Structure formats: structure tokens, C-alpha cells
Amino acid sequence: MTEQELKNNDLSQEKESLMAVADIKYITPENGVFRRTAGNLVALTFRGMGENGADLECPRVLLHRSFPFTMPMEYLSVQDTEFNEIGMIRDLRAFDEQTQALLTQELERKYFCPEIVRVLSVKERFSYSYWEVETSAGAVEFAVHDTFRNIIRAGNNRVLILDVDGNRYNITDTDQLDAQSLRKIEMYL
Amino acid sequence: MRTIDQVPPHILTLLGDKGFDTADLRLAVRSDVDMDGRYADVWLVLCGDDFAVLSGYDRVQTARKPLATLPEIKPCFEQLDYRHFDFAQMEEPKVEQLISGNHLSVNVGGERQILCRFSHTRLTDMNLFIALFSKLKEGGCITDADFDREDSLFCPKCGMRYPDQARKLCPKCMDKGTLWKRILFFFGKYKRYVALSMGFMVLNVVLSIVSPLVGSQLLYDEVLVDAGTPWYGQALLYILILLGFRLLLLGIQVLQGRTVAKMSARVVYDVKDTVFTAMQKLSLSFFNSRQTGGLMNRVNSDAQSLFDFFVDGVPNIAVSATTMIGVCVIMFTMQWKLTLVVLTCVPLFFFAIRFTFALFDRLWRRRWSSFHSMNSQLGDSLSGIRVVKAFAKEGVEGARFEAANARATASDCSVRQRSATIWPLLGLIINVSTYIVWLVGGWMVVKGTLTFGEYMTFSAYMSMIYGPVGFFAQISSWWTNCTNSIQRIFEVLDARPDVCEAENPVPMPEMQGAVEFKDVSFHYVVNKDVIKKASFAIGAGQTIGIVGRTGAGKSTIANLITRLYDVSDGEVLIDGVNIKDIAMEDLRKNISIVSQEIFIFMGTIADNIRYARPDATMEEVIAAATIANAHEFIAKLPEGYETYVGDSRRRLSGGERQRISIARAILRNPKILILDEATASMDTTTERRIQEALTRLVKGRTTVIIAHRLSTLRDADVLAVIDEGKVAEYGTHAELFARKGIYHKLYTLQLEALKNVGVE
Numbered sequence: 001m002t003e004q005e006l007k008n009n010d011l012s013q014e015k016e017s018l019m020a021v022a023d024i025k026y027i028t029p030e031n032g033v034f035r036r037t038a039g040n041l042v043a044l045t046f047r048g049m050g051e052n053g054a055d056l057e058c059p060r061v062l063l064h065r066s067f068p069f070t071m072p073m074e075y076l077s078v079q080d081t082e083f084n085e086i087g088m089i090r091d092l093r094a095f096d097e098q099t100q101a102l103l104t105q106e107l108e109r110k111y112f113c114p115e116i117v118r119v120l121s122v123k124e125r126f127s128y129s130y131w132e133v134e135t136s137a138g139a140v141e142f143a144v145h146d147t148f149r150n151i152i153r154a155g156n157n158r159v160l161i162l163d164v165d166g167n168r169y170n171i172t173d174t175d176q177l178d179a180q181s182l183r184k185i186e187m188y189l
Numbered sequence: 190m191r192t193i194d195q196v197p198p199h200i201l202t203l204l205g206d207k208g209f210d211t212a213d214l215r216l217a218v219r220s221d222v223d224m225d226g227r228y229a230d231v232w233l234v235l236c237g238d239d240f241a242v243l244s245g246y247d248r249v250q251t252a253r254k255p256l257a258t259l260p261e262i263k264p265c266f267e268q269l270d271y272r273h274f275d276f277a278q279m280e281e282p283k284v285e286q287l288i289s290g291n292h293l294s295v296n297v298g299g300e301r302q303i304l305c306r307f308s309h310t311r312l313t314d315m316n317l318f319i320a321l322f323s324k325l326k327e328g329g330c331i332t333d334a335d336f337d338r339e340d341s342l343f344c345p346k347c348g349m350r351y352p353d354q355a356r357k358l359c360p361k362c363m364d365k366g367t368l369w370k371r372i373l374f375f376f377g378k379y380k381r382y383v384a385l386s387m388g389f390m391v392l393n394v395v396l397s398i399v400s401p402l403v404g405s406q407l408l409y410d411e412v413l414v415d416a417g418t419p420w421y422g423q424a425l426l427y428i429l430i431l432l433g434f435r436l437l438l439l440g441i442q443v444l445q446g447r448t449v450a451k452m453s454a455r456v457v458y459d460v461k462d463t464v465f466t467a468m469q470k471l472s473l474s475f476f477n478s479r480q481t482g483g484l485m486n487r488v489n490s491d492a493q494s495l496f497d498f499f500v501d502g503v504p505n506i507a508v509s510a511t512t513m514i515g516v517c518v519i520m521f522t523m524q525w526k527l528t529l530v531v532l533t534c535v536p537l538f539f540f541a542i543r544f545t546f547a548l549f550d551r552l553w554r555r556r557w558s559s560f561h562s563m564n565s566q567l568g569d570s571l572s573g574i575r576v577v578k579a580f581a582k583e584g585v586e587g588a589r590f591e592a593a594n595a596r597a598t599a600s601d602c603s604v605r606q607r608s609a610t611i612w613p614l615l616g617l618i619i620n621v622s623t624y625i626v627w628l629v630g631g632w633m634v635v636k637g638t639l640t641f642g643e644y645m646t647f648s649a650y651m652s653m654i655y656g657p658v659g660f661f662a663q664i665s666s667w668w669t670n671c672t673n674s675i676q677r678i679f680e681v682l683d684a685r686p687d688v689c690e691a692e693n694p695v696p697m698p699e700m701q702g703a704v705e706f707k708d709v710s711f712h713y714v715v716n717k718d719v720i721k722k723a724s725f726a727i728g729a730g731q732t733i734g735i736v737g738r739t740g741a742g743k744s745t746i747a748n749l750i751t752r753l754y755d756v757s758d759g760e761v762l763i764d765g766v767n768i769k770d771i772a773m774e775d776l777r778k779n780i781s782i783v784s785q786e787i788f789i790f791m792g793t794i795a796d797n798i799r800y801a802r803p804d805a806t807m808e809e810v811i812a813a814a815t816i817a818n819a820h821e822f823i824a825k826l827p828e829g830y831e832t833y834v835g836d837s838r839r840r841l842s843g844g845e846r847q848r849i850s851i852a853r854a855i856l857r858n859p860k861i862l863i864l865d866e867a868t869a870s871m872d873t874t875t876e877r878r879i880q881e882a883l884t885r886l887v888k889g890r891t892t893v894i895i896a897h898r899l900s901t902l903r904d905a906d907v908l909a910v911i912d913e914g915k916v917a918e919y920g921t922h923a924e925l926f927a928r929k930g931i932y933h934k935l936y937t938l939q940l941e942a943l944k945n946v947g948v949e
Contacts, residue, residue, distance in 0.1 A: 037300070037301075038300055038302075039294075039297070039300045039301045039302035039303065040224075040302060040303045041301060041302075041303065060301065068288075108226055109226065109287065109290055109292070109306060110287040110288050110289075110290060111287075111288050111289060111290070112222065112226060112287070112288075112289050112290025112306070112308065113289055114226075114228075124669070135228075137222070137226055137227045137228050138227050138228035138229070139228070140228055142310075163309075163310075165308070165309040165310045165312065166289070166309040167289060167308050167309045167310060168288075168289040186551070187550075187551055187554065
């Protein structure tokens with residue numbers, strides 16, 4: 001082995017031990033089964049994670065994104081109703097389509113954040129701006145306080161808008177907006 | 190029957206068709222998002238014992254818009270989904286607040302079900318719904334008092350949503366006249382200056398308008414040409430008159446400028462002072478919801494923009510308007526045809542200026558933001574230089590700065606390049622219009638319809654037009670900026686503190702120091718109680734230790750005793766008197782707190798210790814510092830007690846800062862002393878020494894000690910274990926230890942940790 005290879009080996013071993021110490025429980029299609037309950041909630045059976053290697057039954061689980069902007073479908077924290085982590089999903093796309101649909105819907109409910117497709121009008125009145133937009137969830141009006149501070153840049157052209165009530169609206173790529181919409185919001189970007 | 194949201198008749202009809210007894214409508218609320226995450230209208234209605242969840246699109250009114258703003262259309266509801274529940278089976282309704290959506294869930298026959306989803310906009314209504322739902326469940330009756338809240342979220346006049354729910358003020362309908370009148374109130378004190386500057390302004394305008402008549406017409410038509418007047422050939426006299434005229438004008442302009450500047454500076458001083466004083470009076474919650482940067486802006490830049498407006502704006506509006514009108518009148522009387530030619534060029538110039546300012550406004554803003562991010566990048570790397578070096582990331586930091594620098598340079602370049610192009614172009618517009626007038630005017634002079642003097646006067650007047658036109662072209666953005674500032678200033682002036690002194694406060698100059706919590710609940714955010722029905726009592730002169738996990742609500746208890754916040758429910762009593770009734774001054778005088786967040790003000794160490802009692806003698810300062818174990822390190826500093834600290838001057842360590850703030854609290858000599866993790870950054874020996882000194886000092890004083898380390902609490906008479914906002918355990922060390930509960934667990938854990946390292 002060359003010196004470089006030795007070093008790399010060292011590094012990967014170090015990485016290995018980091019993972020071992022953290023001991024994060026990953027839920028995979030092999031050991032976890034998600035299903036919808038009668039009450040429209042999500043339940044999980046986590047194989048071999050209960051006491052004495054029995055299956056762990058969770059009647060209700062909550063999902064939380066670790067990287068909501070850049071990796072919305074990866075590293076999902078699965079929590080019980082007390083927000084204690086049961087395990088993590090490395091990549092939701094590894095699961096079958098049904099589970100994917102179920103969990104995506106659950107995530108969408110938690111991160112309700114309509115995508116703005118068209119800006120109809122933005123009016124500035126004192127330190128508030130009043131927006132009339134069309135979103136992926138339908139047309140809506142909202143007010144934003146201190147507009148500059150409540151438009152959050154998340155990545156290159158991505159923008160999050162927080163209204164006075166704490167609702168969120170997303171623009172994935174400002175460059176993809178039609179010219180008229182862009183002109184209306186340009187001064188805030 | 191009153192409900193949270195008034196159910197429109199067509200929905201009632203629809204429910205009637207489904208077999209509901211709509212005459213017995215008991216509760217109704219509306220949500221704005223359906224189960225698939227689309228904006229819709231979801232009605233939750235309780236009639237008798239039937240509960241319906243009806244979702245669909247209302248073609249008449251949507252959940253986000255009040256009815257009043259829409260014209261009347263034939264009622265129509267496009268139903269998407271309908272669910273029916275039996276009220277008797279529904280238990281434990283709950284609002285589940287998620288990241289940016291919410292659920293309303295309920296137990297139906299032991300199984301939790303989601304009733305509906307809703308956006309944050311409906312949160313207040315949904316919380317009220319749950320409260321009323323539970324009340325009905327317990328067999329209670331809904332009365333009007335249950336709706337005792339500021340009713341609408343929308344302005345009744347125009348239907349616009351109130352931007353700030355705490356302040357029912359619609360920006361659209363707000364009387365802007367009143368706003369200006371209130372600003373003018375600040376000028377009231379300076380009536381003399383106002384009158385003086387007005388007088389100078391009138392003189393200034395009149396003289397400016399007359400000056401071309403003297404400057405051009407007299408010279409060309411009477412001095413240089415023999416027109417039969419005595420002026421012919423009197424060149425010297427003419428020049429002297431002209432010079433006198435100029436000096437007079439100059440004098441008036443200088444006097445006017447100075448008067449306005451003096452007056453406005455004083456007004457702005459008043460405004461700043463008033464805003465700052467008003468801000469200090471507000472409760473802590475006001476500061477929590479707003480960033481410090483924004484507040485500093487309010488004191489400084491908003492007052493500054495008022496200053497600009499009154500120094501440049503108001504006089505300029507008056508001067509520009511009168512100049513423009515005066516010049517136009519004179520020009521029309523002199524030669525109306527030529528005037529029309531001049532005026533045709535004016536709109537072009539007007540719009541060109543408007544466009545230019547809009548463009549540059551955007552460019553400057555972009556430049557500002559890129560420079561701002563470059564500066565913060567620079568500050569970030571430099572203040573984190575230890576970490577940068579420790580991880581050998583100098584190269585990466587360099588690259589990051591380079592990228593930010595490149596962006597800033599590019600934006601700067603674009604501003605400069607464009608201004609280098611656009612301003613000369615604007616000049617060209619003026620030039621061309623001048624040439625046109627010269628052409629037409631010259632032709633008129635040749636034909637004899639215009640004298641040469643008139644022609645020259647005309648040219649002079651023409652150049653006087655462009656200044657005011659340019660000014661009016663950009664006034665709108667200026668005006669908006671200024672009204673925004675005024676509004677923001679009044680937002681602070683009008684804000685009412687949440688924590689205010691009672692109307693007839695009980696004076697308590699000498700407290701005994703007995704503190705009692707009676708069923709106290711408290712929340713920072715509605716529906717998220719941090720303290721839940723906590724009850725306990727501290728006898729006068731007792732020392733209580735408060736332990737608990739991070740986030741259990743320990744510091745909140747300290748905040749409630751000092752009345753930085755008011756309890757949401759229950760009461761806090763000091764010597765049997767509700768804290769809300771005690772005179773604020775007495776309350777503050779008798780309670781001292783050393784909080785987790787320590788703030789050292791700019792000034793000397795002595796000033797910082799004396800902060801709460803500026804009249805303390807230096808001997809007392811030294812005594813307090815000695816008790817707080819601060820004297821030792823202070824005495825070693827080259828400048829001793831006069832060492833200048835705060836604002837990144839001399840760096841004090843965490844423990845040193847804590848000791849100074851303890852000294853500050855001790856010097857106040859309070860009846861109730863609260864130490865919130867006050868010794869957490871110190872080594873155990875120092876902590877021990879401070880405690881011993883304190884024990885001697887705190888005799889006869891009520892002391893509340895909040896700590897993680899149980900060793901900190903060894904002198905406490907009584908201990909309270911706070912868990913999830915409740916007083917989980919209460920008693921002496923021996924009692925709690927015997928209980929084998931949370932305290933026992935904490936104690937054994939910490940003891941073991943010590944054993945492992947061989948301390949005990």
C-alpha cells in the first residue's frame with residue numbers, strides 16, 4: 001500500500017467508527033413497514049427494534065426533514081408523538097411506491113408550503129406588503145410584515161416568503177417565474 | 190346563536206338537506222385548507238349531536254376573504270368531501286401545530302383522527318374552537334363572553350387584513366392626515382422658526398423669479414440698446430444693482446437654510462428622544478418579536494429620513510411648486526407661443542427622470558445588499574479566525590470572500606457604468622429642448638415678434654423649469670419612504686406595554702420577601718404553556734433551589750417573579766399582594782436578578798457594578814465586588830476598577846462577567862435575590878467562595894437559586910424540581926432524596942459522575 005492509500009484507509013476507518021459511535025437507527029424497506037391508520041395517520045412497525053428483539057409497534061409516527069431545502073426526501077427523522085426519534089430514513093426513494101406516496105403526503109401536510117406560480121399584485125403599504133398570488137394550492141392573498149426580512153433566500157434562486165401569520169410560500173426558482181411576476185417581486189430579491 | 194364563523198344560509202341549507210337540525214346550531218368554524226392541501230372552504234359544524242366536516246369551494250366567499258368585499262352573487266358551494274361524526278363519541282380535540290400547516294385532531298372511539306387541516310391564519314379561531322368544543326363537551330353553555338376578543342381579523346371599512354392583530358390599524362384606511370398632523374405637533378414648539386423660515390422662503394422665491402427680468406431683459410433691452418430710458422449706457426450702475434441683487438438673494442438663501450436646519454435638527458432630536466423613551470417603557474415581549482437591528486433602525490434611520498424630509502423635502506416642495514407656477518405665468522404673459530414649445534419638452538424630461546430614479550433605486554439597493562453581504566462575510570471570517578486557523582481553512586475563507594467581493598464589484602460596476610451613460614443622456618434631453626427653443630425663439634427675434642432681451646430672459650426661465658420638474662418626478666418614492674418612517678415611529682409611540690402598572694399601585698417600599706405561586710400558567714406563544722399550573726411558596730428569608738432539565742421553565746419562573754412578563758393564568762404573590770398590583774418601582778427596587786444572559790454595558794467596571802445604584806460609594810462597590818469574588822481579578826487589571834469594558838473593548842471571560850453581574854445585584858441590596866445559573870461558568874472553588882459570602886449576606890433575604898449543578902444548591906432550605914412546566918417535586922433535600930423521584934435520580938447521577946473522576 002502506498003502512503004496515500006494507508007491514509008485513506010485510516011480515514012475510512014475513522015468514518016466507520018464515527019458512524020458506529022453515533023449508532024443511528026436507520027429504517028429501511030427491509031426492517032420498517034409504514035401504513036395508514038383508520039384515522040388518517042401513519043403507523044410504523046419497526047422489525048426487531050422492540051424489547052428483546054421483538055418488533056416495535058408505533059401506532060403513530062411523525063416525520064421531520066433534516067435538510068428541508070436541499071434534500072427533502074432524504075434523512076427523514078421518524079419520531080413518536082413525544083418527538084423522540086425512533087429512527088431515520090436515509091432515502092425515501094428506496095421504499096416501494098405506496099410507502100413513498102404515504103410518507104410524501106404526510107410530509108406535505110407538515111411542510112404545507114404552496115408554490116407561487118404567478119404573482120398578481122404586490123402592494124406596499126407602510127411596512128407591510130400585501131400579496132395576491134396564484135399558488136399550486138390555489139389563489140390566495142396574504143400580508144407580509146417588513147418584507148425584506150421575511151423573504152428568505154434558500155439557495156441560489158429559491159425564495160421562501162413568510163406572511164404575518166407564519167404561513168410559508170415557496171418560489172423554487174425565481175428565474176422560472178414569468179417576466180411580469182418577476183418584475184413585481186424583483187425589488188425584494 | 191353566535192359561533193366563531195357565521196355560517197352562510199346556503200351552507201345551512203346544504204346541511205339541512207343532509208338531515209341536520211340547523212335550528213340547533215351550536216358551534217361552527219371554518220378552515221381554509223382541505224385534506225389534499227389545496228385552499229378550500231372547510232366547515233366544521235355542530236348541530237345538536239351531529240358534527241359535520243364539509244369541504245368544498247365556496248363560490249361566494251372564501252375563507253381568506255371577508256364577505257363584505259365581494260359583490261353579491263347567487264350562493265353556490267362546490268362540495269368535495271363530507272364527513273359525519275357523532276358528537277358524543279368525539280373526545281380530546283387537539284390542535285397539532287406543525288412546521289407550516291396545522292391539524293385539528295380528535296379521538297373518535299379511542300382512535301385519533303384528523304378532522305381537518307388549516308393554515309396558520311386560522312390558528313386563533315381553531316384554538317377558540319377547541320376551547321368551546323371542550324366546554325360544550327363538559328356540558329357548559331357558550332355565552333357571548335367566550336367570544337370576548339377583538340372580533341375581526343379584517344378592517345371593517347375596506348376588508349383588508351389587519352397586518353398586526355395586536356393593533357387594529359388598517360394602513361389603507363388610516364387617516365394619513367392625522368399622521369402628518371401628529372408629526373407637525375413636534376414642530377409646535379418651534380413656531381417662531383417655522384414662521385421665520387416661511388418668510389425667508391417667500392422672499393427667496395419671489396427674488397428668484399424676478400431675477401431674470403433684471404438680469405437679462407434690463408441688460409439687453411434697455412442698458413445695451415437705446416430704448417429711450419435713462420438706463421442706456423449705465424453699465425456700471427447696472428452691474429452694481431445686479432451684484433446687490435445677487436447678494437440679497439444669497440443672504441436670504443443662507444438665512445433660510447440655517448433656520449430650517451436648526452429647526453429640523455431639533456425636531457429630529459425630539460423625535461429620537463421620544464421614540465427611545467417610549468421603547469424603554471415597552472414590555473420585553475415587544476423586543477422579543479422584533480430584531481434589535483430593526484429597532485436601532487427605527488431610532489436612527491427613521492428619524493433621519495424625517496430630518497431629510499423636513500430639511501430638503503418640505504421647503505423644496507414649496508419652493509419648487511411656487512417657482513414652477515410663477516415662471517410659467519411670467520413666460521405665458523411674455524410670449525405664450527414660445528412657452529408652449531418649452532412645455533412640450535417638459536413631460537419627456539419628467540418621465541425620463543422618473544424612469545432613471547426607479548432604475549437607480551433598484552441598482553443601488555442591489556449594490557447595497559451585495560456590499561452588506563460582503564461585509565458580513567468579512568466580519569464572519571475575522572471573528573471566527575481561531576476556528577478558521579484550527580481547521581486550516583484559510584484558503585476556503587479566501588475563496589468565499591473572493592466570491593462575495595466579486596459580486597459586490599459587479600454590482601458596483603453596473604451602477605457606475607449606467608450612471609455614466611444615463612446622466613449625460615438626460616443632459617442631452619435638456620440640451621435638445623434648449624436648441625428647439627433657440628431655433629423657434631431665434632426665428633421670432635429675426636421676424637421682430639420678440640426682442641433680444643425677452644429672448645434671453647426666456648432662456649433663463651426655461652432653465653429654471655427643469656429643476657422643479659426633476660424634483661417632482663422623484664417625489665413619490667421620497668414621500669412613500671417618509672410616510673413609512675412616520676408610521677413606524679408611531680408604531681412604537683402607540684404600542685401599549687403588555688405589562689403595565691396597576692391604576693392604584695400598592696406601594697411596598699419594604700418587602701418581607703415571601704413569594705407565592707398560585708396555579709400559575711404562562712405561555713410565550715399561545716397554546717404552548719411553558720408553565721402549567723405551578724404552585725409553590727417561598728417563605729420570607731428562605732433560600733429556594735430550583736432544578737430541572739434544560740427548557741423545563743426554570744428561567745421563566747425567574748422572569749415571572751421579576752414581572753418581566755405577566756402570567757397568563759393564576760397569580761404570583763409577594764407578601765400576599767398580587768404582583769400586578771405592586772408599584773413597579775418598589776418591585777424593581779426590592780428584586781435583583783443575575784440572569785443567564787449577562788450584559789456588560791460600555792463603561793468602566795465600577796460603572797457596571799454601580800449600574801443599579803449609581804449613588805453607591807466606591808467603598809460599597811469594592812465590598813460588593815469582594816463578596817462576588819470579583820475584587821481579586823479586578824485589582825490585578827492595570828486600570829483596576831476603571832478598566833473600560835463592554836463593546837469589544839477589554840475581553841472579560843465568562844466567569845469574570847458573571848462575577849461582575851453578581852456584584853451588581855448584591856450592591857442593589859434587594860429583599861429578593863434571584864440567581865439564574867449565575868455561577869455556571871465558574872470553577873467549583875470560586876463558586877463555593879461566592880456562596881459562603883452570599884450565605885452571610887442573604888440572611889433575612891429571600892434567595893432563588895436556579896442551577897443545573899446540584900452542588901450549587903447545597904445551602905438551599907427547600908428545593909423545587911420543575912419538569913415540563915410543573916412543580917414535580919417540592920421539599921428539603923432529605924425529603925426529596927427519600928422520595929426516590931426525579932431529584933434522587935439527578936443526585937445519584939451527578940454523584941456517580943463525581944465518583945468516577947475520584948472527587949468524592
